[in-house]
């Protein structure tokens with residue numbers, strides 16, 4: 186345990202002085218969430234609270250259901266044929282699977298960065314401006330430009346693309362596309378941001394920029410991030426949840442999980458013994 | 461680890477593996493060469509077939525675009541055109557009165573023996589001393605040309621007693637004889653023209669009175685039975701154009717909208733499965749059945765006129781719909797789900813997702829599907845025969861509700877004309893016009909596609 190504490194403790198971002206996670210109100214509440222893809226069950230009775238204005242990291246081996254759970258939160262599983270979600274997920278106490286809830290509004294409030302970069306086959310500018318445009322957040326070209334530039338800057342992409350804002354976003358490199366998708370997601374200023382491995386294709390410098398962005402966004406927004414990098418989870422998150430084979434094994438303060446995991450599976454995973 | 465200075469060391473196992481790869485390489489490359497060869501052979505065969513087809517049609521059809529014209533000097537003989545002076549409007553005469561008087565005069569003009577005028581003009585053109593009887597002389601010129609002389613006279617009564625040069629169409633049989641589309645060695649009894657007419661035609665061609673000119677009337681005239689040399693495609697062309705317009709206006713929006721609804725909005729259940737199966741079945745229904753349906757539904761039930769482009773257009777719309785729906789659906793299905801998720805994930809509604817993101821990338825595919833469907837409809841013949849569009853119609857339809865023919869039906873009619881020698885080339889010419897229309901359609905599609913892709 187001591188060795189582990191030494192490995193990660195220095196990395197853990199503490200919350201503001203004198204605050205503990207329990208001071209953060211609960212923004213998202215999941216209870217007994219199960220997901221089936223056809224006959225195959227992918228998620229088993231997941232219950233977790235996601236704190237407001239904090240970063241929650243989902244870790245776990247490939248195929249354990251992290252993306253699946255993330256997609257439950259903004260109901261992207263609705264778009265997958267054969268996917269069936271049961272259980273309850275509440276955003277600010279409101280059931281997101283309630284019939285009266287407008288899924289379009291939900292997705293405007295809960296933004297998402299997908300695991301695979303999926304820019305629109307339109308210009309870089311249009312990619313970023315699209316969300317603000319359809320939500321009526323910008324009224325003219327100048328306002329749109331302002332949003333586009335600031336979003337691209339915050340995603341650390343502006344310098345690379347400032348001369349070709351009107352070229353197709355699909356012509357960017359994989360990592361650039363990933364940052365474009367991040368810029369696109371933050372341009373609509375979602376209250377909750379779901380990020381599925383946002384740094385998987387990024388070099389250390391770009392990764393640092395995104396982590397800084399996450400830190401900054403945390404002041405105002407709720408962030409859920411899926412990552413395969415223990416270091417990243419330790420660096421950016423305040424809360425960590427460990428998934429394994431479709432089950433939520435353990436969740437808690439990031440500092441706790443990394444220094445003092447309660448379950449042996451968690452410990453093995455963090456130490457690199459399963460994955 | 462150290463790197464040996466004597467170059468990379470290779471174990472026996474490595475060597476064996478490489479040998480195996482090399483051995484399989486030869487086979488793999490061979491397979492590739494065979495496949496490429498087959499592909500090239502297929503493409504070459506297809507091109508050769510298309511080339512042969514075009515060559516056959518063009519080589520047969522191009523002579524039809526020039527036709528023998530006879531430059532005659534027409535004498536408007538007052539003895540033959542023995543009519544009253546053209547009425548002049550008297551002071552105080554009412555409009556209706558004058559019109560009635562004028563019509564009576566025109567009828568009188570029509571009754572004049574215009575054949576005698578034509579006959580005289582042919583005799584005048586013949587070399588001095590050439591013996592020719594009246595029938596033979598008249599056979600040289602297309603029968604419809606006497607109406608033109610009458611019209612010239614009605615338009616300008618001052619022509620009476622004057623000699624005027626008039627360029628007339630030679631008759632179809634003269635054209636055959638001069639072009640050699642009829643066997644010139646056949647004995648007299650089997651020739652369409654008398655020996656006198658044939659001899660005269662040859663001599664007039666030699667002295668330049670008869671010459672071959674571009675046959676504009678193929679494009680400007682309507683079909684004609686009594687005067688086959690002046691038969692044209694204008695009526696059928698306009699009929700086809702109307703039908704094409706109806707198909708584009710109806711089948712494209714309905715087809716694309718249905719495809720979008722079925723693919724993007726409709727729930728996937730037994731009903732939509734049933735619809736899907738039926739659309740596929742509909743696409744496989746022979747076109748003649750659509751003709752029967754059209755005759756029963758549109759003509760008998762709704763009472764739309766027979767032989768009208770509106771009925772043809774509706775029938776072709778029904779026929780084209782499944783093609784457009786299926787092709788549009790498959791191009792919608794080819795859009796990666798990640799694009800849809802990107803839009804929905806940002807909070808776009810389904811409609812916004814479809815119209816902002818999915819449709820723009822599928823537009824080229826939809827366009828191609830549409831053009832293929834419309835081109836197919838344009839060339840469709842069987843259903844048109846059933847709804848009576850193969851009727852002989854000697855007028856250009858003013859509206860889609862008027863009687864008309866269509867290009868493929870016209871081709872069918874000409875193909876069956878008894879004057880085979882003349883209409884064989886005409887038929888190919890009509891096919892060329894139809895092909896040109898289709899190529900134009902395709903060219904438009906390619907242009908549109910380019911523009912869309914450049915914008916996207």
Ligand SMILES: Nc1ncnc2c1ncn2[C@@H]1O[C@H](COP(=O)(O)OP(=O)(O)OP(=O)(O)O)[C@@H](O)[C@H]1O
Pocket residue numbers: 222227245246247248249250251252253254265300
């Ligand atoms: N669209 C789908 N249809 C069927 N099964 C799916 C689908 N998406 C995911 N699954 C299955 O659900 C399980 C969880 O997948 P999920 O994508 O959530 O894993 P993950 O934890 O995100 O993995 P990774 O780290 O590799 O992204 C896997 O077994 C996967 O095969």
Ligand SMILES: [Mg+2]
Pocket residue numbers: 251252253300381
């Ligand atoms: Mg995943």
